[in-house]
Amino acid sequence: MIAPDVAAVLVNFNAGPELQVALQSIADECGTRPWEAVVVDNGSTDASQAAAAQFGPRVRLIQNAANVGFGCGVNQGLAATTAPLVLIMNPDCHLAAGALTTLEAELLSSVTCGVVGPRILDPDGSEQGNARGDPDMLTGLFGRTSPLRRLLPRLAVSQRNVVAREADRDDTALTVDWLSGACLLARREALAAVRGFDERYFLYWEDADLCRRLRARGYSVRYAPMATAVHHVGRSSRTARKSSIRAFHDGAYLYYATHVAPGAFNPKRIAARILLTARCWVKLVAAG
């Protein structure tokens, strides 16, 4: 058997029919080249397992009894595969035609490029803003989906957190701080150098953390808007709305405590804890 040169890792939780679309888009993109995929299922109760089984021996299923979180699931998938190129993709995401080739060309164009991500669109064609600046204190206010950013999109602080707009103009790749974990093409050696995702994150922010650690090791993170993926936002997380809100804020604090204010008694860290707890509480109340 010829060893695969691309391994896709999909962490699935009740994505069922969309998982099938995702795998089909990978199969179409790979064409005749040798590829492999691992679906790490975090205890789905829908027909996800059957969807994965349709693709024969190329697609293997790792069944977890419980939900171990996104980063841990990806790491399981990485441990079970060997191909030098790794496509990490959400099951509710699919690649547009030519996306894989474009991402691969960008990733391999420089030996220091560790990870590359495509333009990510909503199913209705609107931009999700995949090219991102490192989060800081103001991300909570001017972040990707915040009302303030929508109100004041031209403000420098809004631009900082989502730099996609700049990339749209010329349609060439650019180096960014971080990319969404919804769709990433990475070098296995780069991921191995940072030991994959930090498994303390359950969902959200593990992607920002990964890109930050890759950059610290000298790898660049590249946004390639010439490639496109379509992402049904938060479909996987919608089935568990409240725990997602908690995971988001826990992850945000973990990221802040790890990368911005590492000292245990750093006042910024304490402030972050208080603000994030308050924000989480507001969101939980709003979610009903």
Next chain:
Amino acid sequence: MRIGIDGRAFTSPAAGVRRYATHLVSALMDLGEPLQIVALGGDPAMGPPGIEHIAERAHPPTNLGWTLMGLPAAAARARVDLIHAPAYTAPFVSRAPVVLTIHDVSYERHPEWYPYRRDWMRRAFYRRSARAAAHILTDSAFSAREISEAYAIDPARITVAPLGVGSGFAAGDPDAPMDLPAGVTTPFVLHVGDLHERRNLPVVVDAVLEARRHFGGAAAVSLVLAGVDRGVGEGLCAMAAAAGVPEAVVRLGAVEDDRLQVLYRGASALVYPSRYEGFGLPVLEAMASGTPVIASRAASIPEVLGDCGILLDPDDRGGWTDAIVRMLNDEHLRADLHARGVARAATFSWARTARITYAVYVQAVGRDPRFNLVKPS
């Protein structure tokens, strides 16, 4: 991930194989990856320090018996995930997948250089080993092409992991006193490697004799041969004696690493007229030592040397004479090649060899132990 390496490689009669196995294992252990290395068989005292050793048990006689029966049995006892056979021979059948390193296939491409009675047996053994292995490692892109052609193996099953050079081979202080072996006088040009037909040595003996005859500045130059004689040594000395200058060729036999390093630093140039190499480690060692290289444009040699030396047709006798004379007289050329060689040699590290080798292990084992280290699944 537990890797079993054929422990007999650490005591191989071939100096290159010993060096490869020892440096590779040390560099693999320094990678900091989740990796345990077990020496399967061989002499426990001879492997790199700090690795586990599994003793040989009764097995059919000869190296063939050891490789086909003893090695897989030892691998099973050691519960390794993979067997790495570091030089040519590997089990045909084994529970653990086999990664095999083939350093060159000169015996397949030029059997006329190996006229031994039993050589067909060795060739068959090597061929079956290669075809049975899950993956093949080799030292140069040239060798990868040669192996693929000689054995009809898909190039996707072959990975190139160029060799490295140890830190002992370095450009020393040029003014430091040089403790050269007895019989060696400056200026001299050096050849390192077994004295074998494929090394094409008559061309440099001729070139050295010619240089002494016609050019004043090179009148005292000699050729120093460091390496075991495989049958052509007498003839080379006879050529010098016939020219009336027996001192123009100095045979040292096998030379230990520390003395070899001194020879490199003292030599005006490394001369390497070989017709066939799988890599050409002396070329790399010379570059690391800051010694200018004159080598043949053949096989893997241009890949290793790049543009950091003089490449010549192996049969261009006049060219070899000119190159040796020029090297002795042109200080600027020597300084330029010294600097470029040292810089190029720095890119050939055993750490890189180990890194590529580790990626091959991961692929052959079919899982990557570097991930999923925190939460149990």
